[in-house]
Structure formats: C-alpha cells, structure tokens
Amino acid sequence: MKKLAILLSGRGSNFQAIADAVAAGRIHNAEIGIVISNRPEARGLEIARERGLPAVCIPSQGLSREAHDRMVVDQLRKLEVDLVCLAGYMRLLSPLFISAFPHAILNIHPSLLPSFPGLNAQRQALEHGVKITGCTVHFVNEALDAGPIILQAAVPVKDDDTEETLSQRILREEHRIYPEAVDIVLSGRYRIDGRRVIFD
Numbered sequence: 001m002k003k004l005a006i007l008l009s010g011r012g013s014n015f016q017a018i019a020d021a022v023a024a025g026r027i028h029n030a031e032i033g034i035v036i037s038n039r040p041e042a043r044g045l046e047i048a049r050e051r052g053l054p055a056v057c058i059p060s061q062g063l064s065r066e067a068h069d070r071m072v073v074d075q076l077r078k079l080e081v082d083l084v085c086l087a088g089y090m091r092l093l094s095p096l097f098i099s100a101f102p103h104a105i106l107n108i109h110p111s112l113l114p115s116f117p118g119l120n121a122q123r124q125a126l127e128h129g130v131k132i133t134g135c136t137v138h139f140v141n142e143a144l145d146a147g148p149i150i151l152q153a154a155v156p157v158k159d160d161d162t163e164e165t166l167s168q169r170i171l172r173e174e175h176r177i178y179p180e181a182v183d184i185v186l187s188g189r190y191r192i193d194g195r196r197v198i199f200d
C-alpha cells in the first residue's frame with residue numbers, strides 16, 4: 001500500500017478529487033496518510049476531518065521557509081510517505097524539501113506550462129488573450145512550476161469568460177487529470193528522460 005500526503009492551503013477541491021479516486025480504486029493500492037495545511041482556516045482541512053482522514057495544520061506564518069519545510073518534512077518522514085501531492089499549496093518549496101523527496105512531489109497548475117507560471121494563472125491567460133489554456137500536473141523541482149510534465153489538458157477560452165468561469169472550466173479538467181497522474185506515478189509505469197516523462 002502506497003502512502004500519499006496532500007499539502008494544501010485552501011479550498012481543497014483537488015484533494016477531494018484525489019480522495020474520491022483513492023476511495024473508488026481509480027488510484028490503485030494507495031491511501032491518504034496525511035493532509036497538511038500551512039493555513040489553519042483552510043477548508044481542505046475541514047473536508048479531510050469530515051472524511052475521517054488525518055489532518056494537521058503546520059502554520060507557516062512567522063517561520064522561515066526552511067524552518068517550516070523542516071517541520072513538514074519531519075512529519076512526512078515519520079509517516080513514511082511515498083508521494084507528496086501539492087493541491088493548491090501556495091508556497092514555494094525549499095531545496096531541503098525537494099531533495100528529501102526526489103521525484104516524489106507532484107503539483108497541479110491551472111495553465112498549460114510553461115505558459116503562465118506563478119500566481120493567478122487563469123487571469124494571466126485571459127489578459128494575454130490566449131484561445132486555449134488548461135492545466136498541468138508536473139514533478140516539482142527547484143524552479144517555480146517548472147519540473148517535468150506528467151499530464152496536461154487543454155481548455156478553450158471563450159469570448160465571454162471571466163476569471164471565475166474560466167477557472168471553473170479548468171478546474172473540472174484538474175480534477176480529472178490529477179488523480180490519473182497520481183496513479184501513473186504510484187504504479188511506476190513511466191521513466192524520466194531529461195525533461196520528458198515517458199509512459200511505459
């Protein structure tokens with residue numbers, strides 16, 4: 001049985017999609033070992049508790065990035081976590097964190113990377129005027145939103161889209177591809193060749 005950790009800062013809808021997939025067996029042979037938020041008010045924490053999943057807050061406020069990451073990594077190591085899924089975790093990870101889990105940290109980002117990294121990706125896409133955007137699941141490395149790409153989904157931008165309507169349309173695809181990517185990575189049915197993730 002593989003053990004997942006979910007790190008989040010807010011709403012937690014991607015976490016829910018992963019938890020649903022684990023419960024339905026679409027993510028095979030896995031359990032969610034812990035849900036960690038850096039913000040005490042994160043709705044995702046409440047959802048985890050409602051589902052009977054272990055959930056803790058490790059507040060980041062007032063701590064250096066390294067000090068906070070060390071606390072999170074200690075917790076993950078203690079639980080012998082196999083894969084860390086960032087799900088709306090609005091923090092950059094320090095090299096300390098990344099080297100503790102080589103090729104074992106995933107992130108979902110609401111754009112077709114390398115377009116529109118960073119915050120407010122959906123707004124960036126609207127402002128740039130692209131006709132197609134989407135979402136990306138990728139391995140996390142030292143650079144922001146830049147690790148090897150596992151899955152992407154394209155989403156059309158409509159003329160009358162607002163940031164909200166576009167975000168909603170992208171979110172539906174996020175909920176589809178994130179669990180699929182987690183299952184692929186846990187199964188080991190891939191290899192990494194440079195920047196490319198090749199499926200077996």
Ligand code: GAR
Pocket residue numbers: 008010011012013014015044087088089108109110118119120121171174
């Ligand atoms: C999602 O749209 C996710 O792609 C985005 O935050 C949202 C979290 O929603 N992540 C980033 O922008 C990371 N740079 P959720 O809490 O409902 O999963």
